Amino acid sequence: MIRTRGTGRGYALRGAAAVAVVAMTAVTAGCKEQPASGASAAPSVPVNSGSPTDDAKPGGASASPSASTPAKASPKPKPSASRTTPTADPQGKVLMASGAQGKQVRELQARLRQIGHFDRTPTGYYGTVTVAAVQSFQGKRGLSRTGKTDTVTWQKLLGMTREPTAAELNPPTTRPVAKPDKRCLTGRVLCISKNSRTLSWMIDGKVVSSMDVRFGSEYTPTREGTFSVYWKSRHHVSSIYHTAMPYAMFFSGGQAVHYSSDFAARGYNGASHGCVNVRDEGKIATLFAxxxxxxxxxxYK
Known part of the structure; x- marks a missing residue:
């Protein structure tokens, strides 16, 4: 065995250099979006998370037709010679139904929420949750529980609610913002809730802005705890995955809050490799500044 002599100072310098290499590796690693399928798939979306089956607007050109084109009512069955067909309730013309999207759907959801029939923020997409909400409203008002918004249902709803405000129609996040953790109530804090999937930028206990976020998958989880922003990189690119991470604000090793074009396009049908993804580029640009x-x-959860 060959022995090498050296002073304590030499060992310290070599140790410091090794630590610096490890730190730079962690920072430049970054994170990348993962597909929903496979071993690295994101955990299943909670019932009120806003997936295409529960009222989140589907992305791409294959989106459902606009709410401006009323859905056609199902044809009434012809009377049978062997029995008498019961008289259907006069529901009127169908204005909105499953698959519709647009401003009127958003108003419908906001009005239903005012009287406790829609338990989330408006999305503008008429999915299964909206169908169930309309059925609930119709059932309590003695109307046929079709789940479709016809003229009778709409007029009844208008008479029981007020015109929604701009904040009610276009809330800052898809889901209600979580109650801030007590650690968020002092100072300048990026307060990030995993359960509500929201990020709130808070200063001295007051919310300045909020936005939707998503996290790492089961196999690459976003770390929980209290951290601090130690590096900002406006045009960051992951050195491992070679993917863009605009407006990156690093807080724990290679994990950062950053804009994700994948999140903007696919919503919660995917996950990061640990980073906190933001899908509203305008909001994170303001936050970054x-x-x-x-x-x-x-x-926190």
Missing amino acids: QVRTGDKVVV
């Missing part, structure tokens, strides 16, 4: 190095980051 306001957040300073050293600001606190709290990730």
Whole structure:
């Protein structure tokens, strides 16, 4: 065995260099979106998470037809010679039904929410949750529970609700913002809730802005705890995955809050490799300009 002599100072310098290499590797690693299928798939979406089956607007050109084109009512069955057909309730012309999307659907959802029939923020897409909400409203008003919004149902709803405000029609997040963790109530904090999938930028206990976020998959989870922003990189690109991470604000090793074009396109049908993805580019651009190095980051359930 060959022995090497050296001073304590030499060992310290070599140790510091090794630590620096490890730190740079962690920072440049970054994270990348993962597909929903396979071993790295994102965990199943909660019932009120806003997937295409529960009222989140589907992306791409294959989106459902606009709400401006009323769905046709199902044809009434012809009377049978062997029995008498019961008289159907006069429901009127169908204005909106499953698959419709647009401003009128958003207003419908906002009005239903005012009287407790729609338990989330409006999405503008008429999915299974909206169908169930309309059925609930119709059932309590003695109307046929078709789940379709016809003229009778619509007029009844208008008479029981007020015109929704701009904030009610277009809330800052798809889902209600979570109650802030107590660690978020002092100072400048990126307050990030995994359960509500929202990020709130808070200063001295007041919410300045909020936005939708998504996290890592079961196999590449986003770390929970209290951190601080130690590096900001406006045009960051992951050195491992070679994918863009615009407006990156690193808070734990290679994990950062950043804009994700994949999240913007596919919603929650995917996941990151641990980063906190934001899908509204305008909001994160504003956030990036306001957040300073050293600001606190709290990730909690």
